[in-house]
Structure formats: C-alpha cells, structure tokens
Amino acid sequence: ANYDIAGDKIVLTTDPGWQATVVADGQTIKAKQIEFSPRAGTARAVGAVIAQMVSKGKGGGASADSTNLFPAGKPVFVNADELIMRQAQKIAQFNGNVKAWQDNNTVLADEMQVQGNGDTVTARGNVRTLLYNASTSEAKNAEPRKTPLQSISEQLIARRNEHRVELIGKVTMIDETRTLKSEKATIFLDDNRKIQRMEAETNVSLVEAATSRKGNGNKIVYHVDKKMIYLFGKPATMSDPDGSLSSEQIVFDLTRNRVNAVSADSQTKGTYKQKGE
Secondary structure, eight states, X not given: OEXXXXXXXXXXXXXXXXXXXXXXXXXXEEESEEEEETTTTEEEEEEEEEEEEXXXXXXXXXXXXXXXXXXXXXXXXEEEEEEEEETTTTEEEEEEEEEEEETTEEEEEEEEEEETTTTEEEEEEEXXXXXXXXXXXXXXXXXXXXXXXXXXXXXXXXXXXXXXXXXXXXXXXXXXXXXXXXXXXXXXXXXXXXXXXXXXXXXXXXEETTTTEEXXXXXXXXXXXXXXXXXXXXXXXXXXXXXXXXXXXXXXXXXXXXXXXXXXXXXXXXXXOOTTO
C-alpha cells in the first residue's frame, strides 16, 4: 500500500495470484490494483475486478440489487476489467467484459453503469441477458421457470421506480421456442418483480420454431403470464405450413394453439393449403 497524503491517493497492489480488497458501505471490491482518494470519494479498480453490491438504504452508495432487473434482498456480483466509483454522484462504472449476476439472472455487456441506490442500471455494447424471473403461470403454486428469457440488444436501461426494462437497438428476445426481433422492446414487471409482458416496436418479427409460424408487423404485445401474443400492423401478417393471414391484428393463443385475425377498418385476408398440396 502506498499512501500519498498530500495527493489524496492510496494505491493497493498485489502479487500474482492475490487480490486487493476494499469494503465500504456494505460493498466489497476486489482487483489486482485499487486506487482510491479518501477526500475526493473516488476509487478505481483494474484487473480481474470482482464487486459485491448490496443495498444499504437511501444513504448507501451505488447498488444494483434494488432495481427491477436485480430484486432487492440478495447481493449482485459483477466482474469487469475496470471499475470507477464516484461516491458523491453515487455512480459505479464497469468497463470491459462485464458480467453481472444475482442467482441465475445474468447480464453481459461491454460496459455497465449503476447510478444512485439502484435508481438506474444502464448496460451498453453487445448486451445479453438471461432472466429467470418470468411468470410461468397465474397459479400460486406454479413451478419455477426452468428456461430463461434471453435477450440481445445494443443497450439496456432498467429504472427502479418504473417496473420496466428497456432494450434498444437490434433487439432479439428468445422465450422457449419463440424468437422475437425488433428495434426496440420493453419488459414490464409486476409488483413481485416477475416479467408480466413484453412490448416491441419497429420492424417486428416473430418466429415459433415448434409450429413454424412466422409473423411480421409494426408492434407486438406478449403477455407472458397469460400466454397470449397480439401482433399489430398495416397490415400484420402470419404464415405457417397450412397457410397465411393478413389483418390489422393477429392474436396468438399459445395455450390453445389458436390464431385469430381481426381488422376493424380493413379486410382480413387468408389462404389455406390443403394437405398434400
């Protein structure tokens, strides 16, 4: 440890195989080298960074575990190449090969910023998520979800008070055998921080591998808890091995394996292929 009192800098370095460790406000930081300035309230960690972030209430530092993305009550662990913390602004900036996880919920990105007491979590660059907190059934004793809701996007924004997670730029979402693509998508959560529904806009496409159905439109609303998908467009289209549909709204009932087409202001069109054709 080197302490430059006049320069307000403490530098902790380690031998190979060891990590410097700093604990403050319930947060733990480990890295090959840690620099921090006590008076300025800043810190920088580089090299195999491991951070454990736990919410300590309104007076605590930056934390991820009180957001909708990572529910409160359990610590969030983050790996990165570099971490920069500013206590006054309550900002933690992770850069390079970022991996954040709580239990099985995982976020991977090029960089991630945690602001305030989990007020906002922003991930940028090749963002990928694995989220297991999706509602699988309205039954109280429903089995826990065994497969994650996966997403890929250029940017992710999660705000604590809005009960939603925004995905921006070349969005791909995979839920079991369904793949949804769009330019922008939003994940909405219920009061128990379970994924309730998803909405996507702009260049929307939906592919169901199990049924070979393909849908295209301008907007889609997917009620995960009710297993219903509403596709909107001018027109929205759907095709499968048995034919195709074209209308203002196409409804996928996943429980009953049914597809309905509805148009309020224009005609609904459909084709049907007989078996063997």
